[in-house]
Every structure is written in C-alpha cells, then in structure tokens.
Amino acid sequence: MAENFNPEVGFLRRRDYRKAEGRLFRTYRPDDFWGLHELRPHIAYNGYWTNDGYYESGFVHVDNHWEWRSGHEIHTGVNFTHEGVQEAFEIVDGVFVEPGEYDHEEAQLVFITNQGAPLSLDMTARIGGFFGGDRMNLVPTVRYRFGETFTSELTWNYNDVDLPVPGGDFEVNVARLRLSYSFSPKILLQALVQYDDRTDLVATNLRFSWLQTANAGLYLVYNEIDDETVVGPIEKRREFVIKYSRIFDLL
Numbered sequence: 001m002a003e004n005f006n007p008e009v010g011f012l013r014r015r016d017y018r019k020a021e022g023r024l025f026r027t028y029r030p031d032d033f034w035g036l037h038e039l040r041p042h043i044a045y046n047g048y049w050t051n052d053g054y055y056e057s058g059f060v061h062v063d064n065h066w067e068w069r070s071g072h073e074i075h076t077g078v079n080f081t082h083e084g085v086q087e088a089f090e091i092v093d094g095v096f097v098e099p100g101e102y103d104h105e106e107a108q109l110v111f112i113t114n115q116g117a118p119l120s121l122d123m124t125a126r127i128g129g130f131f132g133g134d135r136m137n138l139v140p141t142v143r144y145r146f147g148e149t150f151t152s153e154l155t156w157n158y159n160d161v162d163l164p165v166p167g168g169d170f171e172v173n174v175a176r177l178r179l180s181y182s183f184s185p186k187i188l189l190q191a192l193v194q195y196d197d198r199t200d201l202v203a204t205n206l207r208f209s210w211l212q213t214a215n216a217g218l219y220l221v222y223n224e225i226d227d228e229t230v231v232g233p234i235e236k237r238r239e240f241v242i243k244y245s246r247i248f249d250l251l
C-alpha cells in the first residue's frame with residue numbers, strides 16, 4: 001500500500017505495508033477411525049513489512065481440525081507470532097508497550113458443537129506469549145436459530161494479560177450480540193450490540209434491508225455509540241443512513 005493510503009474506512013487495518021501469505025491444506029476422510037468424518041491438517045502464514053523493509057508482524061498457524069459425523073469439531077493448533085514495535089504505544093491506560101521485537105508461541109484449542117442444530121456452542125482458547133508477557137484469551141459463543149427466520153449469536157471475548165511492566169496485569173472484556181430476523185428471503189432486520197469494558201463503550205447497529213437481486217435494494221441503517229469518555233452534554237453519537245441501489249440489465 002502507498003504511503004498516503006488511509007485505512008480508517010475499516011476494510012484494512014494498516015497502511016504503508018507489503019504483505020506475504022501462504023497456506024498448505026490437506027483433507028483426509030478415514031473409513032472408520034473414532035467416528036471421525038474428516039481430518040484437516042494445515043499450516044498458514046501471514047507476514048507484514050513496511051515499505052522501507054521493517055518486519056512488522058508475522059503469524060504462523062499450525063493446526064488440525066477433527067470433525068466427527070455428529071457435526072462436533074475440535075481444532076488443536078499452535079501459533080508462532082512476531083510483532084515489531086518501532087514506537088511505544090499505550091495498550092491500556094497508563095501501560096505502554098516499548099519498542100522492540102516480540103516473538104512468541106501460543107497454544108490454541110477450539111471446540112465447536114453441531115452447527116446444524118438449533119442451539120450450538122463454540123469455545124476458543126489461546127494461551128501464550130504477548131508483547132514480552134503472557135496472555136490467556138477465551139472466546140465462548142452461543143448461537144440459537146429458530147427455523148429459517150430468526151438467528152442469534154452471543155459472544156464474549158475475555159483477555160487476561162500480564163506484561164512485565166508496572167500495571168501490566170489487566171483484563172479486557174468485549175461482549176457482542178447479533179440478532180437477525182427474516183420476514184422473507186429478501187426482507188431482513190438485523191441488529192448488532194457491542195460493549196467494551198476497557199473504554200466503557202456501547203455501540204449499536206440496526207439495519208433493515210429490502211433486497212432485489214445481488215445485494216441491490218433498499219437499506220435503512222441506524223448507528224449509535226454511547227461513549228462515557230465524551231466530555232460535555234452530548235454523550236451519544238447517532239447516525240441514520242438510507243441507501244438504495246438497483247442493477248439494470250442493459251443487454
């Protein structure tokens with residue numbers, strides 16, 4: 001990406017970078033082994049460099065997915081991470097990560113119940129190094145589906161971090177609720193509510209969509225952010241968006 005590229009729109013997290021990535025993936029379907037339906041061993045790599053050649057981030061993921069005929073899955077993996085910090089930054093209030101090269105390993109375990117059932121559960125756990133210290137990350141998710149019309153998903157992302165600096169022992173929680181109701185295959189009402197206890201921030205997104213074809217149609221979107229850190233009489237930021245698009249077949 002060029003130096004003047006601005007990633008604030010949210011689709012990309014970086015600017016002024018070069019990226020390398022690669023994946024190796026294999027699928028096995030044993031005839032009769034512990035009731036398994038499929039094994040998926042794989043290895044993946046993502047690396048980021050600044051345009052002047054500084055190795056900023058690296059991620060090597062080695063894993064195997066164990067999927068049973070019941071629909072349950074277990075993923076057993078290990079991650080090798082690299083973070084290059086050129087300037088100190090504040091990770092939480094009063095706690096700074098100093099410049100340096102941080103290379104770590106972390107174990108990863110994922111448990112998934114049958115996603116075809118009305119009620120399903122996910123659990124992801126990561127334990128390992130983090131900016132010279134340690135981190136435990138737990139991400140449980142509960143999903144509920146009622147027929148073909150209503151779906152819901154509740155996720156809690158918990159991080160327990162211990163860095164080798166004063167005040168470096170802290171916790172961060174992010175809760176996220178997604179709801180979706182389909183009046184018909186083309187008329188949907190969706191809601192997303194997220195809470196971050198580090199910033200005491202509540203964000204809400206409501207979207208009504210009336211589709212025609214290929215994601216074209218009418219969209220009504222409402223966004224609200226309740227930020228306790230805002231100083232002054234206005235504590236909430238609200239946004240209402242109306243969008244309409246149509247596809248014409250000229251041929």
